[in-house]
Amino acid sequence: MFRFLFDKFSFWFAKKQLPGDLHPHGDKKQINRLSDELAENLKLIRQSVGGSSDVIIREFAFGPKRSVSAALIFVDGLSNTEIIDRCIIEPLMYDAKFSEPEKDSDFIGEIERNMLSVSETNEADTVDGVIEGFLAGDASLLVDGADRAIIISCKGWEKRSISEPSSESVIRGPRESFTENIRTNTSMLRRKIKNPALTLEPMKLGRQTRTVICIAYVRGLADDSLLKTVRQRLQGIDVDSILESGYIEQYIEDAPFSLFATVGNSEKPDVVAANLLEGRAAILVDGSPVTLIVPYLFVQSFQTAEDYYSRPYYMTMLRLVRYAAFAITTLAPSIYVAITTYHQELIPTELLFSMATAREGIPFPAFLESFIMLLTFEILREAGVRLPRPVGQAMSIVGALVIGQASVSAGLIGAPMVIVVAITAVSIFVVPALADSIAILRLIYLILAAAMGGFGITMGILGTLVHLASLESFGVPYLSPFVPLNLSGHKDAFLRAPLWMMLSRPSGLSARNRRRRSYVVPPTGSGQNSGSDGGAL
Amino acid sequence: MKNTLKAVCAILLSAALLLTLTGCWDSRELDSLGIVMGVGLDSTDEPGKMEVTIQFAHVGNGQSGSSSSSGTAKNSSSGASYFNMTENGSDFPNALHYLLLSLGRKTNFTHCQTVLIGEEYAKGGVLDDLDFFSRYTEPRMDIYLFIVRGNAGKALDFHSSFEAIPSSEITELIEDPVGSIEKLPVSLEEFLEALLSKTTAAVLPCLVLKESNGETDISMGGCAVFYGDKLKGIIPTKEISGLQWFRGKVRTSNLAVPMGDGIVNLMIMSENVKFRPVLRPDGGVNMKIQIMTNGFLLSQSSSADYSNPDNACRLTDAAAQEIQTAIQKTLSAAQSLDADIFGLGEEVRRRFPKEWKSMEDNWESIFRTAEIETEITVKLEDTGTISDPIQPDKE
Numbered sequence: 030m031f032r033f034l035f036d037k038f039s040f041w042f043a044k045k046q047l048p049g050d051l052h053p054h055g056d057k058k059q060i061n062r063l064s065d066e067l068a069e070n071l072k073l074i075r076q077s078v079g080g081s082s083d084v085i086i087r088e089f090a091f092g093p094k095r096s097v098s099a100a101l102i103f104v105d106g107l108s109n110t111e112i113i114d115r116c117i118i119e120p121l122m123y124d125a126k127f128s129e130p131e132k133d134s135d136f137i138g139e140i141e142r143n144m145l146s147v148s149e150t151n152e153a154d155t156v157d158g159v160i161e162g163f164l165a166g167d168a169s170l171l172v173d174g175a176d177r178a179i180i181i182s183c184k185g186w187e188k189r190s191i192s193e194p195s196s197e198s199v200i201r202g203p204r205e206s207f208t209e210n211i212r213t214n215t216s217m218l219r220r221k222i223k224n225p226a227l228t229l230e231p232m233k234l235g236r237q238t239r240t241v242i243c244i245a246y247v248r249g250l251a252d253d254s255l256l257k258t259v260r261q262r263l264q265g266i267d268v269d270s271i272l273e274s275g276y277i278e279q280y281i282e283d284a285p286f287s288l289f290a291t292v293g294n295s296e297k298p299d300v301v302a303a304n305l306l307e308g309r310a311a312i313l314v315d316g317s318p319v320t321l322i323v324p325y326l327f328v329q330s331f332q333t334a335e336d337y338y339s340r341p342y343y344m345t346m347l348r349l350v351r352y353a354a355f356a357i358t359t360l361a362p363s364i365y366v367a368i369t370t371y372h373q374e375l376i377p378t379e380l381l382f383s384m385a386t387a388r389e390g391i392p393f394p395a396f397l398e399s400f401i402m403l404l405t406f407e408i409l410r411e412a413g414v415r416l417p418r419p420v421g422q423a424m425s426i427v428g429a430l431v432i433g434q435a436s437v438s439a440g441l442i443g444a445p446m447v448i449v450v451a452i453t454a455v456s457i458f459v460v461p462a463l464a465d466s467i468a469i470l471r472l473i474y475l476i477l478a479a480a481m482g483g484f485g486i487t488m489g490i491l492g493t494l495v496h497l498a499s500l501e502s503f504g505v506p507y508l509s510p511f512v513p514l515n516l517s518g519h520k521d522a523f524l525r526a527p528l529w530m531m532l533s534r535p536s537g538l539s540a541r542n543r544r545r546r547s548y549v550v551p552p553t554g555s556g557q558n559s560g561s562d563g564g565a566l
Numbered sequence: 567m568k569n570t571l572k573a574v575c576a577i578l579l580s581a582a583l584l585l586t587l588t589g590c591w592d593s594r595e596l597d598s599l600g601i602v603m604g605v606g607l608d609s610t611d612e613p614g615k616m617e618v619t620i621q622f623a624h625v626g627n628g629q630s631g632s633s634s635s636s637g638t639a640k641n642s643s644s645g646a647s648y649f650n651m652t653e654n655g656s657d658f659p660n661a662l663h664y665l666l667l668s669l670g671r672k673t674n675f676t677h678c679q680t681v682l683i684g685e686e687y688a689k690g691g692v693l694d695d696l697d698f699f700s701r702y703t704e705p706r707m708d709i710y711l712f713i714v715r716g717n718a719g720k721a722l723d724f725h726s727s728f729e730a731i732p733s734s735e736i737t738e739l740i741e742d743p744v745g746s747i748e749k750l751p752v753s754l755e756e757f758l759e760a761l762l763s764k765t766t767a768a769v770l771p772c773l774v775l776k777e778s779n780g781e782t783d784i785s786m787g788g789c790a791v792f793y794g795d796k797l798k799g800i801i802p803t804k805e806i807s808g809l810q811w812f813r814g815k816v817r818t819s820n821l822a823v824p825m826g827d828g829i830v831n832l833m834i835m836s837e838n839v840k841f842r843p844v845l846r847p848d849g850g851v852n853m854k855i856q857i858m859t860n861g862f863l864l865s866q867s868s869s870a871d872y873s874n875p876d877n878a879c880r881l882t883d884a885a886a887q888e889i890q891t892a893i894q895k896t897l898s899a900a901q902s903l904d905a906d907i908f909g910l911g912e913e914v915r916r917r918f919p920k921e922w923k924s925m926e927d928n929w930e931s932i933f934r935t936a937e938i939e940t941e942i943t944v945k946l947e948d949t950g951t952i953s954d955p956i957q958p959d960k961e
Contacts, residue, residue, distance in 0.1 A: 369595070369596050370593045370594060370595060370596075371592060371593060371594075373594070373596065373599065373601075373674060373676050373677070374676030374677065374704070374706070378603075378677045378679070378734070381596070381601065381677060382601075382623060382625050384596055385596040385597060385599065385601070385623075385625040386625045388595065388596040388597040389597045389625065390597070391597070394595055395595060395596075476582075479593075482593070
């Protein structure tokens with residue numbers, strides 16, 4: 030159905046896309062090579078950056094006779110001035126190693142090799158390369174008489190330190206979460222997986238923002254076809270800005286019209302590392318602590334990092350609780366409406382009396398009643414996210430007392446409905462990954478229940494299941510391991526089998542290297558787990 | 567292209583809006599329901615007319631309900647009380663139709679638990695009215711049916727002690743068979759099933775009305791036996807326990823066994839019955855019943871020590887004798903009414919289809935001569951928390 034809609038709407042989108050609209054310099058921009066005149070180069074650069082006050086162009090002369098003029102360009106605040114002072118300007122100006130440049134000699138290479146005491150340098154031979162260099166936080170060194178510039182790495186800007194995750198908190202397990210800095214993030218991944226097979230493929234996206242992104246995967250585990258798809262979809266993105274990983278998610282997801290997300294995300298390095306080791310790929314985006322994970326399956330919404338850190342029994346129970354909470358939060362209001370307006374015979378007689386008593390004098394039909402309450406809850410939730418911290422207490426009083434209690438005593442809402450909405454509201458936080466989908470799905474079911482009762486709900490569930498079964502995420506069936514049925518996958522779906530039992534990686538991922546452990550017997554101390562040599566990795 | 571888009575949008579939008587506007591015809595809010603708890607069917611003096619009493623649950627915020635016929639409306643903590651409405655009509659749906667003229671809400675039979683049938687009315691046949699209860703979608707098939715010795719409408723207004731609504735209390739009365747094997751719950755489904763058989767006589771439990779201090783009280787009493795769908799006679803309470811023994815439904819029930827110098831009460835815990843008909847050479851049929859049952863000592867007024875195997879053996883033999891007597895009594899009562907309440911005929915038909923053909927026509931007379939052959943084993947499992955009888959030493 031969504032495909033059909035997309036086909037119908039596609040011309041609409043096509044029309045809106047104005048070619049060339051996004052490009053700052055036009056499409057066929059000529060490449061400005063650096064000339065060997067310093068003044069000429071500086072003129073071009075000044076033209077490009079305009080009068081930005083944070084771009085510092087430091088002109089100086091060096092050499093034994095102070096005859097070589099040069100310019101160092103960097104952005105104030107992005108670069109570490111200490112490095113610039115100590116490791117670039119100081120050696121150039123005071124070290125006497127440098128002799129007069131000879132004609133045809135590679136004197137710029139000489140400077141790079143002999144005189145700069147910094148760890149990383151690159152060369153650029155275009156004006157754009159130079160500009161890109163200093164805008165990324167490095168210093169660009171231009172020397173008169175050379176048609177190449179040296180990009181000297183001296184990034185050093187203010188950044189947030191690593192903190193605890195705000196959305197995926199755990200009791201057991203690492204507390205760190207990604208930050209806005211992609212280098213910090215990749216280093217966190219590298220610290221988890223100390224294996225040269227962990228590959229971090231860089232890429233730049235966004236015509237205006239030129240955001241650095243990074244595809245992370247473990248070579249030998251992630252399928253080539255998956256990586257090909259990821260690269261293809263990322264390269265297909267042609268927008269002017271990437272400000273958050275959400276921008277990318279919406280461009281690469283399989284089913285943009287579906288209520289369900291086919292791209293996952295996490296802000297915890299251990300979660301991303303675990304996914305990489307299952308054969309998935311991650312997309313890190315500079316400027317966002319949220320990392321994308323593909324392919325993303327329905328079952329993953331019910332898995333948390335902690336499931337694997339604690340012992341399996343209680344975690345299995347929690348898994349089932351999560352599925353139950355998912356069912357409750359999606360269906361509770363609609364089932365309540367369906368039962369009270371169509372299927373009164375399903376209510377135990379005593380309960381029917383108290384429910385009917387509670388409904389006595391309520392002016393609205395049950396559907397409207399629950400709709401009002403759900404709307405109120407969504408408003409409260411949204412307000413809770415946006416409001417400034419000190420106002421929080423006032424909010425909760427308004428929410429709990431005024432809306433919960435007063436609406437009942439004023440006879441606007443029946444007490445059972447408040448209970449239903451309360452359990453609905455609480456349950457949604459058990460499966461945060463599906464929260465957006467559920468909020469809308471719930472309303473659809475509610476309308477179906479009001480119009481057609483239990484039959485409507487059944488049709489709704491059927492429709493949802495058909496839709497879910499038709500989804501794919503980067504080539505993997507979304508409902509796997511349920512549809513298509515994969516028994517070994519069930520060790521990590523409703524249940525969480527002991528780690529030593531989960532021998533293979535999830536099906537559909539990592540076709541070449543399925544096995545991740547090499548013994549089946551429960552590890553009982555020494556001697557038992559023989560044959561574990563030559564592990565899967 | 568643009569037009570197609572518009573059309574698609576319009577269809578989707580109107581479909582979505584349509585859902586919010588309509589509802590199925592049977593959509594009903596809880597506060598618009600007249601919840602029927604019980605139904606009473608009675609005869610009237612006028613021929614071709616019947617009296618229907620319907621008991622509604624009165625849910626509301628504590629205000630006491632008015633009762634249209636008689637009696638008092640009661641309130642309880644759950645906020646439920648009741649009121650009865652009575653109307654005459656040619657049959658049940660007809661009476662219901664007229665009753666709705668004075669009722670502001672739609673009747674809802676989904677929680678109806680009991681149908682009480684007046685004794686007089688039952689004599690004229692009940693099948694036509696029960697058709698409504700089994701055909702209509704709302705009433706359940708597990709409604710309990712009762713015969714009221716007297717006026718059914720009056721029984722619906724009795725002075726209930728535990729429940730706020732009399733129908734609920736009647737249901738509770740029959741639903742919990744613990745302690746009494748004279749309770750004989752029959753659901754609508756079971757009753758209709760029995761009516762379908764040619765030879766088996768359907769039975770229904772009876773309610774007896776008692777007047778005391780101006781208040782009506784009820785109790786279970788006896789069992790009504792049907793011939794077809796017409797009430798034929800009533801077997802008194804003391805003679806119906808055999809039917810429960812025969813059906814193997816005795817659980818946690820007390821069995822009094824006279825033992826010489828006193829009476830011993832056994833608590834029967836479970837029962838297992840095997841039954842098959844045996845053809846007699848003279849053309850008659852006997853009922854061969856095997857009963858295995860066990861129980862423990864509940865109380866004793868005799869002086870014997872039943873932890874002694876010999877005494878226990880005497881006790882179990884006497885208990886077996888009691889059970890046989892009970893079944894014999896019930897059989898005699900049934901034979902005097904010519905009502906095969908045991909389903910013996912059905913069993914003969916199943917086991918001896920050839921012989922049945924010749925018996926079918928004069929089954930009544932064959933049944934009248936049926937005898938029982940019993941093989942009853944009673945096991946005494948436990949003498950309770952004490953073993954010796956409590957008695958002063960006689961030295």
